[in-house]
Amino acid sequence: MQKKCIGCKREISWGNSSCPFCGAAQSRLRHYGSSLALAIIVLAALGWVSHKSFQSLLEQSKQQLLENNQQQVTAANERIQALVNQIAELESQLKSAQQNNQQLKENQSAKSDERQSEIQTLKSQLASAQKETEKQEGRASWLGRENNRLKSELNSLKSELAALKTSNESQSSNSQSLLPADPPTVETTPESSDDETNNR
Ligand SMILES: [Zn+2]
Numbered sequence: 001m002q003k004k005c006i007g008c009k010r011e012i013s014w015g016n017s018s019c020p021f022c023g024a025a026q027s028r029l030r031h032y033g034s035s036l037a038l039a040i041i042v043l044a045a046l047g048w049v050s051h052k053s054f055q056s057l058l059e060q061s062k063q064q065l066l067e068n069n070q071q072q073v074t075a076a077n078e079r080i081q082a083l084v085n086q087i088a089e090l091e092s093q094l095k096s097a098q099q100n101n102q103q104l105k106e107n108q109s110a111k112s113d114e115r116q117s118e119i120q121t122l123k124s125q126l127a128s129a130q131k132e133t134e135k136q137e138g139r140a141s142w143l144g145r146e147n148n149r150l151k152s153e154l155n156s157l158k159s160e161l162a163a164l165k166t167s168n169e170s171q172s173s174n175s176q177s178l179l180p181a182d183p184p185t186v187e188t189t190p191e192s193s194d195d196e197t198n199n200r
Pocket residue numbers: 005006007008009010019020021022023024
């Protein structure tokens with residue numbers, strides 16, 4: 001009885017437990033067992049390694065996530081701080097703007113007060129000027145009336161004087177004795193009489 005060797009496929013007899021040519025064990029279990037065990041060991045090792053590496057990957061990714069989260073939290077905190085600073089800056093700007101506004105308002109009201117008092121002064125000056133004008137107008141009209149009155153008085157005096165002169169001339173032609181009695185009445189207005197005599 002012949003059979004083929006498991007290892008080298010050459011013809012060997014049934015009785016041989018191992019190949020006379022290559023020395024391979026002719027039991028299938030014994031022949032493949034070592035390979036199987038090796039394969040199992042390799043697989044187990046692979047499994048262990050892959051498990052370990054998976055665990056470490058998981059650990060790493062967890063660590064990475066944690067670091068990322070930490071970084072994001074830090075970035076968010078920085079951003080919050082920046083925003084808080086910005087808000088503080090804006091608040092101080094608003095405050096100074098409000099102060100400026102207040103200052104402007106105060107200046108304006110002071111100016112308007114000043115202007116009000118200037119207007120008041122001008123008004124009172126105008127009123128006194130108007131009063132003065134009225135006074136001057138009254139004085140002018142009084143002077144006009146007075147002038148007219150004086151003119152008419154002067155005219156009546158002139159006519160009186162003329163009448164006296166004519167009566168004087170007629171009397172002097174009649175008698176010289178009456179002449180000295182007349183001058184005192186004429187001399188009550190000496191200047192006008194002088195003017196009249198000089199003009200004639
Ligand atoms: Zn063989």
